Amino acid sequence: MKIFAYGIRLDEQPVLEQWGKEHSEVTIDFTDQLLTDKSAAMAKGYDAINVYQQLPYSRATFEALSNQGIHIMAMRNIGIDNLDLKAAKEFNFKISNTPAYSPNSVAEHAAIQMARLFRRTPEMDAKIQNYDLRWAPTIGKEMRQQTIGIIGTGRIGRVLIKILQGFGSKVIAYDCYRNSEIEKEGLYVDSLDDLYRLSDGISLHVPAVSENFHMINDASIAKMKDHVIIVNDSRGELVDTDALIKGLDSGKISAFATDVYEKEVGIFNKDWSNKTFPDSRLKNLIDRPNVLLTPHTAFYTETAVSAMVNESLNADLSFLNGKQPASALKF
Structure with missing residues (x-):
């Protein structure tokens, strides 16, 4: 199983790497770039993606991921107002957010x-x-x-x-x-x-x-x-x-x-x-x-960042194992 994470900040890297060590059955790679219809190509060959951004997740982005066989996306944040849920449904995506990180x-x-x-x-x-x-x-x-x-x-x-x-x-x-x-x-x-x-x-x-x-x-x-x-x-x-x-x-x-x-x-x-x-x-x-x-940093504590990374990767893994995480979106 392979997960590709987008928009990983320096403070998130140690948490992500530790999660990878604790889940040897999963290959996990990452970039600091955000997910767009162009950067979707970076996830080619992976089974799921992990994301956090304020940029829109557009129809073109979902289509590009779907064309690569990716239909699983876990978000490291709560908000879903930048998701094109109609497109996500059209391309048969399973998506989770992280509603209670801290x-x-x-x-x-x-x-x-x-x-x-x-x-x-x-x-x-x-x-x-x-x-x-x-x-x-x-x-x-x-x-x-x-x-x-x-x-x-x-x-x-x-x-x-x-x-x-x-x-x-x-x-x-x-x-x-x-x-x-x-x-x-x-x-x-x-x-x-x-x-x-x-x-x-x-x-x-x-x-x-x-x-x-x-x-x-x-x-x-x-x-x-x-x-x-x-x-x-x-x-x-x-x-x-x-x-x-x-x-x-x-x-x-x-x-x-x-x-x-x-x-x-x-x-x-x-x-x-x-x-x-x-x-x-x-x-x-x-x-x-x-x-x-403050520049959208009310959430920004060590506890919250750790929870956002860990809970979202756990959701990715649940989807990959054919299970429904509690944080799965209904749309």
């Missing part, structure tokens, strides 16, 4: 960013870099006195709720698909409008499906409390960047933290320090003292 990694990141913004530590950090050690005007607020609204109570949202409750925050939540444990705690509100109206801080943890596109927009921002703080560690497409900038300019939104951006492909995970930055709206956000940006 919800704690993203939840911790969201909680940390939320707390930093309420305590105004980014602004204080910027002052200190200029040797300004005065206290004012960067007085913060205590998390225990804030009502935090969680949109999406999947694995990550539920971990975040526990972390915020540890701060003593009042937590409310909204999800179209309610979790029984969260329901027992009485945390759900009846509508997004209720959550917007009641929350001092809002954290997004929903997928980038069509009904969630630009859910943070002029209309929804208008329904929020004045000086609200928003955290988006989910998908860039959830936030209308123009509406966000207007909200920040007016002060309606007091601060914003994001690990994602709706036009991030081709920008994130690149060094722009000695180049012209290619996106004026993203630059506008980066230049603000009340905005925290």
Whole structure:
């Protein structure tokens, strides 16, 4: 059995190599290149592929792989919005994702960013870099006195709720698909409008499906409390960047933290320090003292990376052995 892995980063290589040592029945090779209809040729002669990328998996890519006899693909990440599932079905693919590699990694990141913004530590950090050690005007607020609204109570949202409750925050939540444990705690509100109206801080943890596109927009921002703080560690497409900038300019939104951006492909995970930055709206956000940006690294911990590689390769192996991994997609 032979597996070919695409887009392998330096931090993933030791995990992949260790998995290979523990599974001597499998030959595993890799490249740092991403999967496209052109690079699909690199997997010729292999039985399955392993992938992680934000670039689309197009019909042409599935066709190229199918023409080489490859119909098994395990993804090292959760999101499937860049998959052409219609094409995957057409070419008889079996696909898995990695839905639970480490919800704690993203939840911790969201909680940390939320707390930093309420305590105004980014602004204080910027002052200190200029040797300004005065206290004012960067007085913060205590998390225990804030009502935090969680949109999406999947694995990550539920971990975040526990972390915020540890701060003593009042937590409310909204999800179209309610979790029984969260329901027992009485945390759900009846509508997004209720959550917007009641929350001092809002954290997004929903997928980038069509009904969630630009859910943070002029209309929804208008329904929020004045000086609200928003955290988006989910998908860039959830936030209308123009509406966000207007909200920040007016002060309606007091601060914003994001690990994602709706036009991030081709920008994130690149060094722009000695180049012209290619996106004026993203630059506008980066230049603000009340905005925290990370380049899609909320997940990025040793624990999460190890789990992503190991669980996805285990799924590849299950498919190859004629079994259905628990993470297999239904489409």
